[in-house]
Amino acid sequence: MADLDKIQRTPQSLIDPALLALCLSIEAKRARTVIDHILEHGIITNEELSDLYGYDHPPRAIRDVRENGIPLITHNVISPKTGRRMGAYTFDDVSKIKRGRIGGRKAFPKRFKQDLIEMYGARDAVTGEGLDERYLQIDHRIPYEVIGDDNSGAKLDPAEFMLLDASSNRAKSWSCEHCDNLITKHDPQICRRCFWAFPEDYDHIAETQSRRADIVWTGEEVQDYEKLKAEAQALSMEVPALIKQKLRE
Template sequence: MDSSQQQPLLPDDFIQLCRLVTAKRPKAVIDHILQYGFVTTEELKQRYGYNHPPRAARDVREHGIPLETFRVTGSDGRRIAAYRFGDISKARFSRLSGRTGLSKQLKDELIDKYGCKCFIYLEKVDKRELQIDHRVPFEVDGEPELEAESFMLLCGSANRAKSWSCEHCENWKTIKDKSICLSCYWAYPESYTHVAMQQVRRIDLMWQGDNIESYEKLKQQTVRLNKEIPEFIKDIIEREIRQNNDS
């Protein structure tokens, strides 16, 4: 469906601050809402090509612009999510809003300090594909100081996975305790005690470039053994641990 509804009158200062956001994805969401009053997940996918609409909405919220989610009827008659501005009195605009030079400077600082890699997959990624993300979600602790330690670099896949996990975490939804985030995998994958408040340990692996051949061989072995790839990898790790303990 095309979004169109009577918009509430927005203060000029709020509109001006919205215009400060220049990053492509949140800007598309903001501009659409400013024009039509709201934007649906269907429109974000079909018109703008964003296959993970909650991530686009989160981008807006991370710039300090409140959004609320509600339900509308999609073009196929099903109920779908839509986004509109929330309580504008709660707007807290990010230091990165409209400051692409500062954003570039922060990315360069992170790369200099940690390398040009995704913090989750720990694989080298083209600089253009890396996205700056808060270690502690904006929705939990607001805007941190512009220090490299408060941010991380994620590839698109890792960013989407983190978004989904965080948005379904009770700390995100109700508790809002920064210390819980600081001990979470999604903030510090190298040292954590939980994953979104669940007692889980995880390893995210990626094969790329020359390593893809190794993955295909691994996959062939799992087919012969009638095992799933994660199960087979766990077997290899456990066997290695036992051998080291016995030696």
């Protein structure tokens, strides 16, 4: 655990001119907020992102910066305010600039969502639940921060994207943000074997040997769920634990 006061700051006066030029070229508001703070103070913490700028999910703002190709170092520190662990961030070396990510995510053509629906159906890739298409969002199977848009000049390949509802997208984002592959390795092949990229065929979840099944009860099926819930409560169990027990019987 690093001492916050002893971390090497990276203010504007100390960073490489090429990195500074890239920083000053970023226009996205959330990424720019992080960049400007580090340029002025040399460091930013999750606590500052929350308290000063009102971001409920600080790691998302940090991810925005990285998705624009700007390298950051993550430091694990103790908050002087709360005594809890938190992230602190400084600029990394100019050699770590991710060229394929400069400029951030590219907008998808309007037709592309329909291409995905025609390929996969109007359903969430994680839960398999059929949804009104307006609730579905396009997401890279392999996180943008790992693979970028290095092939952005080519026609988009629907096989490299998936449709998720907002809840699944948030869950995937949280898991990826805490995965060592996204933080340090940036190996697309590790992602290709992950549940969050290919839930239909995977052998790990964020590099952990796990398996997952998302079950949604709808319509008349809800009464089946309520029976399971009542049985689980009577046994002082959670519903997933009861389902596992029944499968073993």
